[in-house]
Amino acid sequence: MPVWLRAMVITVIIGGLLAIGGVVHLARTLPDLSAIEPAPHTGEVVLLDREGRTIARRGQSTSAVITADALPQNLADAVIAVEDRRFYSHFGIDLIGTARAMMSNIRAGRVVQGGSTITQQLAKNLFLSPERTYRRKAQEVLLALWLENRFTKDEILALYLNRVYFGAGAWGAEAASRRYFSKPAEELSIGEAALLAGLLKAPSRYAPTNDARRASVRATVVLDLMYATGRISQDERIAAASTPIRVSRGSSSPGAGWFADWVMTQVREMAPGHQGDLIVRTTLDVDAQRAAESALSLGLETPDWARGATEGALIALDSQGGVRAMVGGHDYAQAPFNRAVNARRQPGSAFKPFVYAAAFEGGLGPDDVFMDAPIAYGDWAPQNYGDRYEGEMTLERAFARSSNVIAVQVAEATGRGWVMRTAQRLGIESPLQNTHALSLGAYEVTPLELGQSYLPFMNGGRRADAYAILSVRTAEGVMLFEHEPVLGERVLADRILRQMDGLFDAAVSYGTARGAQVDGRLVRGKTGTTNDNRDAWFAGWMDGLAAVVWMGNDDYTATDSAVGGAGPARVFSAFMSAAPVPPRGLDALLADAPREDDPIANLLNPPEAPSAPETTESGEPEDAPQDEESDPIADLLGRIGGAQ
Numbered sequence: 001m002p003v004w005l006r007a008m009v010i011t012v013i014i015g016g017l018l019a020i021g022g023v024v025h026l027a028r029t030l031p032d033l034s035a036i037e038p039a040p041h042t043g044e045v046v047l048l049d050r051e052g053r054t055i056a057r058r059g060q061s062t063s064a065v066i067t068a069d070a071l072p073q074n075l076a077d078a079v080i081a082v083e084d085r086r087f088y089s090h091f092g093i094d095l096i097g098t099a100r101a102m103m104s105n106i107r108a109g110r111v112v113q114g115g116s117t118i119t120q121q122l123a124k125n126l127f128l129s130p131e132r133t134y135r136r137k138a139q140e141v142l143l144a145l146w147l148e149n150r151f152t153k154d155e156i157l158a159l160y161l162n163r164v165y166f167g168a169g170a171w172g173a174e175a176a177s178r179r180y181f182s183k184p185a186e187e188l189s190i191g192e193a194a195l196l197a198g199l200l201k202a203p204s205r206y207a208p209t210n211d212a213r214r215a216s217v218r219a220t221v222v223l224d225l226m227y228a229t230g231r232i233s234q235d236e237r238i239a240a241a242s243t244p245i246r247v248s249r250g251s252s253s254p255g256a257g258w259f260a261d262w263v264m265t266q267v268r269e270m271a272p273g274h275q276g277d278l279i280v281r282t283t284l285d286v287d288a289q290r291a292a293e294s295a296l297s298l299g300l301e302t303p304d305w306a307r308g309a310t311e312g313a314l315i316a317l318d319s320q321g322g323v324r325a326m327v328g329g330h331d332y333a334q335a336p337f338n339r340a341v342n343a344r345r346q347p348g349s350a351f352k353p354f355v356y357a358a359a360f361e362g363g364l365g366p367d368d369v370f371m372d373a374p375i376a377y378g379d380w381a382p383q384n385y386g387d388r389y390e391g392e393m394t395l396e397r398a399f400a401r402s403s404n405v406i407a408v409q410v411a412e413a414t415g416r417g418w419v420m421r422t423a424q425r426l427g428i429e430s431p432l433q434n435t436h437a438l439s440l441g442a443y444e445v446t447p448l449e450l451g452q453s454y455l456p457f458m459n460g461g462r463r464a465d466a467y468a469i470l471s472v473r474t475a476e477g478v479m480l481f482e483h484e485p486v487l488g489e490r491v492l493a494d495r496i497l498r499q500m501d502g503l504f505d506a507a508v509s510y511g512t513a514r515g516a517q518v519d520g521r522l523v524r525g526k527t528g529t530t531n532d533n534r535d536a537w538f539a540g541w542m543d544g545l546a547a548v549v550w551m552g553n554d555d556y557t558a559t560d561s562a563v564g565g566a567g568p569a570r571v572f573s574a575f576m577s578a579a580p581v582p583p584r585g586l587d588a589l590l591a592d593a594p595r596e597d598d599p600i601a602n603l604l605n606p607p608e609a610p611s612a613p614e615t616t617e618s619g620e621p622e623d624a625p626q627d628e629e630s631d632p633i634a635d636l637l638g639r640i641g642g643a644q
Helices: 003-028 073-083 095-108 118-127 134-150 153-163 173-181 190-199 212-228 234-242 256-270 286-301 348-361 395-400 404-414 416-426 436-440 447-458 494-509 567-578 586-592 599-604 632-641
Strands: 045-048 054-058 278-282 311-318 323-327 369-372 391-394 469-474 479-482 524-529 535-542 545-552
Touching: 045 256, 054 173, 054 256, 073 118, 073 153, 073 190, 073 212, 118 134, 118 153, 153 173, 173 190, 190 212, 190 234, 212 234, 256 278, 256 286, 256 323, 256 469, 286 311, 286 323, 286 545, 286 567, 311 447, 311 567, 348 395, 348 404, 348 416, 348 436, 348 447, 348 494, 348 524, 348 535, 369 395, 369 404, 391 395, 395 404, 395 494, 404 416, 404 436, 416 436, 416 447, 447 494, 447 524, 447 535, 447 545, 494 524, 524 567, 535 567, 545 567
Parallel strands: 045 278
Antiparallel strands: 045 054, 278 469, 311 323, 311 545, 369 391, 469 479, 524 535, 535 545
């Protein structure tokens, strides 16, 4: 035998032995193939709105699965066409697809394309991690071969359809069909099946609940592939493409994802240790949610409203604090961060209602006159927006026109400690500091807590903390939690409410909040704008529904002159014009509850309101309290009212 031939034989033998050794080694590192059943999970949580409409699903359902002898034909055809067109002809590995992927990976210098068959994807989902390495790919191939030897093609397809993720919390085709179309998978039309199959490439990106247009375009691609592979006729393709696809009503609110995420942080605390499916009825109103999403999108996409603001938030609450709508940003799919709950921003002049409420409790009144003119406290000199001043004005007009210098004077005359306690008593939970800038909303709050702190102005003066869950029960009907409606603590007296009503009316009728008006309806509220126009706010209410709108930029950069009276006020108006009015119930209970004026506050009300504080040569008010202990009247009221 020639030397060269002998060398070639030896090389082939050694190569073969090495290959066999590699296969044996990989086989030894494979996971336990007996673990074909999915691992136990905590069950699916179905979130319903207050009317029982589905708004979201979280987790993995323990409901019915697709079996090999009952494959939904339309869905099977769609999935095979887009995911693995040679599924029924290959042995678990598509050599053509693998070669194509290999060339792409060689050109890229790394693994960028898998070329995986449905069988390989199932192997990965069942046994392997999602990492992209050659070793993991080799294991995937071996597992695919084992699956093909163990199960029929239909069984493999059924296993795959039961385990793949379709977005919106839906694991498995049956759950996805019921999630998006409220029907079993066997009843899916060709178009509906194409839409579901299109989700597999990128479930969150193509989910119709996030972007209906993008989902439709992707479904059209799948239909084209179904026709190209001979699974549907040309007439069927045209008919499916021209037939509108209707997503289930409860699933058509993409922004509800923010609310669902927030609720899910609370659900398991109400059902500790429960491993099965749960049904959670929430305070959300799907119709109000859609109105909120539409209004905020309009605000951010209308240049004259947004004025350089790229993000926003809207939260709406009923008089008891139930969250009726929550929008945490412009696009949940792109940025699931919930600005309505977690974004901490300066409220600016939206904080002033607490200043004036505290002042009225201390004896000042809406008709009292202060000087709207430049002032200074040491090195600190507050300015009005645009550096405009009007001279003498009543507190009602000062509130309506959002005078900063008068708000500061009022806080100093009242006592900043009392202003702080008033804000905290009504619902502000974020830290506040006893500084001159307190009255101008210099300390950060969230839209959620600002919203709940405005509720006493609307509901008859009672504290109402925001909440979201009405009930939690098992899939079998066992009630695990049920919200008990109660009247909150009385935190504002009738006299204060009447005075504040006049201020809020003035702000909307002729002040900075005119953009919040709704034809023929009584709207009350206050705008807010911070330094350099970084934050723009409107907080107010109408017909027993309160709402807070914030607009700005996530990176705290200045906007192009965004102000609360522009975008936020108009977004509020658009929302309220479309949102359903909360039914009377607890609202009536609140309205009919005994309402007594605070006798202590009335006793302390002097015959004549105090004038603006006189300042020393240093610019500091002579009698301005520098800490909470320096204001004995405020301390007395705080002890009587229980606000410490």
